[in-house]
Amino acid sequence: MYLLIPAAGSGRRMGSDRNKLLLPLMGKPLLAWTLLAAKATKSMRWIGVIGQPDDFQDFKDIILAVGMTKMVHLIPGGATRQESVFRGLQGLPAVANRVLIHDGARCLATPTLFDRCAAELQTCSGLIAAVPVKDTIKVVEPTTQVITSTPDRQRLWAAQTPQGFDVEVLQRCHTEGVAKGWAVTDDAMLFEQCGFPVKIVAGEETNLKVTTPMDLAIAEFILRQRAKAG
Secondary structure, three states: EEEEOOOOOOOOOOOOOOOOHHOOOOOHHHHHHHHHHOOOOOOOOEEEEEEEEEHHHHHHHHHHHHHOOOOOOEEEOOHHHHHHHHHHHHHOOOOOEEEEOOOOOOOOHHHHHHHHHHHHHHOOOOOEEEEOOOOOOOOEEEOOOEEEOOOOHHHHHHEEEEEEEEHHHHHHHHHHHHHOOOOOHHHHHHHHHOOOOOOEEEEOOOOOOOOOOHHHHHHHHHHHHHHOOO
């Protein structure tokens, strides 16, 4: 399986002036935890880290430290996540026909989750890891802050990554998105807008996206609990 990791995250909401994937978590940068999980899978054979060239030396140091210099390749990204993933797709080996895309800030994804998504991707052209929504969700009119509806919670899932796709189809979706000026927050949304089905694969409650200092504290707690259990 081939894996692309968008890794151009800003540290603004983290209160940092550097890429948040370089911030430490229990003695390792966030990106290192993501790479180590991918390294421990049964399915991964090639990884592309998509980022800004200014961060590449730090990324190279991390890749060397986790012993993945032959497996991990650096790909210059774009101004947005959408543009970066499109460039990442263009940087895949020619033989890649399926790809997983995983946000580097979701550094707690387990090898089992990667392998589960990789296996399921052999039977479909598009999927995302996701978990059922627990909270009651309200749709709100932004100008008045008045609730307009309450969707049925049983039909709502919180999207995570990895997300997996047929490479050729996803490339066509990105090309159409550029031509039509679509701005999307994940690749599944491109698939949906192009009329292709996207399957849900069971995600993990602990697969949080590290965005704020509170998320960093929660991530450390989860890792310590895993260490005790392991």
